[in-house]
Amino acid sequence: MTIKSADIDYDKYIFYNEFQRIQPSQSMVRPDLEMYWVTSIEPSQSSLIIKLIKQKFQYTTGQTKHLKRFKKKLDVEKHVILDVAICPTSDIDEDKLREILKEGLNVQNISLLKTEIPTNKPFDRELNMEWSKRYWPLVWKGNPMVQELHESFKLFSRDTTMKYLEEISDISEKSTKDVPVVTMFVDPRTDTVKSIQEDERCDEDPMKHSIMCCIDDIAKKELKRRQLVKDDKEINSYLCLNYDVYTTHEPCTMCAMALLHSRIGRLIYIEESPVTGAIGEKSGCRYMIHISCTLNWKYECFRYMGNALPKRRIDPLVQI
Numbered sequence: 667m668t669i670k671s672a673d674i675d676y677d678k679y680i681f682y683n684e685f686q687r688i689q690p691s692q693s694m695v696r697p698d699l700e701m702y703w704v705t706s707i708e709p710s711q712s713s714l715i716i717k718l719i720k721q722k723f724q725y726t727t728g729q730t731k732h733l734k735r736f737k738k739k740l741d742v743e744k745h746v747i748l749d750v751a752i753c754p755t756s757d758i759d760e761d762k763l764r765e766i767l768k769e770g771l772n773v774q775n776i777s778l779l780k781t782e783i784p785t786n787k788p789f790d791r792e793l794n795m796e797w798s799k800r801y802w803p804l805v806w807k808g809n810p811m812v813q814e815l816h817e818s819f820k821l822f823s824r825d826t827t828m829k830y831l832e833e834i835s836d837i838s839e840k841s842t843k844d845v846p847v848v849t850m851f852v853d854p855r856t857d858t859v860k861s862i863q864e865d866e867r868c869d870e871d872p873m874k875h876s877i878m879c880c881i882d883d884i885a886k887k888e889l890k891r892r893q894l895v896k897d898d899k900e901i902n903s904y905l906c907l908n909y910d911v912y913t914t915h916e917p918c919t920m921c922a923m924a925l926l927h928s929r930i931g932r933l934i935y936i937e938e939s940p941v942t943g944a945i946g947e948k949s950g951c952r953y954m955i956h957i958s959c960t961l962n963w964k965y966e967c968f969r970y971m972g973n974a975l976p977k978r979r980i981d982p983l984v985q986i
């Protein structure tokens with residue numbers, strides 16, 4: 667499958683202009699700049715500065731893996747001078763840093779300036795070169811996030827996704843329930859619907875959110891199946907393993923956790939729940955439960971951003 671770059675927005679992680687992959691927003695198109703202290707040295711001082719960085723600024727190696735420490739330049743007399751990125755300016759004040767450099771380099775005059783440096787990686791080699799020229803020399807070893815995004819894109823079918831979203835949206839629109847939320851579990855390997863449920867909460871059972879109803883329904887069906895089939899070789903302890911879940915509204919913490927426990931593969935929702943949601947970067951308590959990785963499992967999430975589906979608003983304080 668060839669990927670057309672117009673189909674992926676590398677800035678906001680959107681497929682086909684309509685499906686936003688929910689992940690921490692770190693652009694691969696725009697540089698996130700941070701101010702760094704930069705000092706200029708003679709090439710003969712480079713081993714001293716490397717030693718000094720190891721002693722005093724070792725902690726910066728993790729955050730500077732994508733940077734080159736040194737930037738070559740020529741002074742007015744065409745002598746080679748090296749600019750060295752030390753650390754973010756927010757880490758240490760100027761006087762203190764001057765003292766450290768004076769002692770470490772064994773010189774009296776220290777040149778110190780502030781330079782903006784990209785803290786994120788661009789999505790391709792060309793942009794890497796552009797940022798290197800404009801800001802600071804960057805190392806290029808590819809960007810693993812691009813790889814992840816491409817893998818995700820290859821497995822994403824716009825037609826299949828829209829087909830199921832239209833179906834649940836339709837049921838939600840006609841629903842007379844107090845909370846018109848609809849969820850559908852699909853096994854993507856066979857493209858079969860495993861369960862489709864509406865919200866069933868009531869005074870006796872306020873936990874019957876539509877996702878919980880689906881999980882419950884699938885468990886009951888499996889129990890029945892196991893009672894009928896003896897000597898089953900297909901027993902799988904995760905009944906919803908790698909399933910796709912389509913739901914009309916961003917789920918609450920309980921449901922998002924239940925999906926994690928069930929080891930689903932993907933969640934696709936239509937409407938955001940800014941107050942009670944547990945998925946969106948800015949939703950609720952900002953948990954982003956699908957990638958918070960406490961259970962050694964993650965699932966992908968997408969939010970539908972298009973206008974082709976009617977949206978049913980629900981009181982923002984209601985847990986979905």
Ligand SMILES: [Zn+2]
Nearest residue numbers: 875918921986
């Ligand atoms: Zn819920």
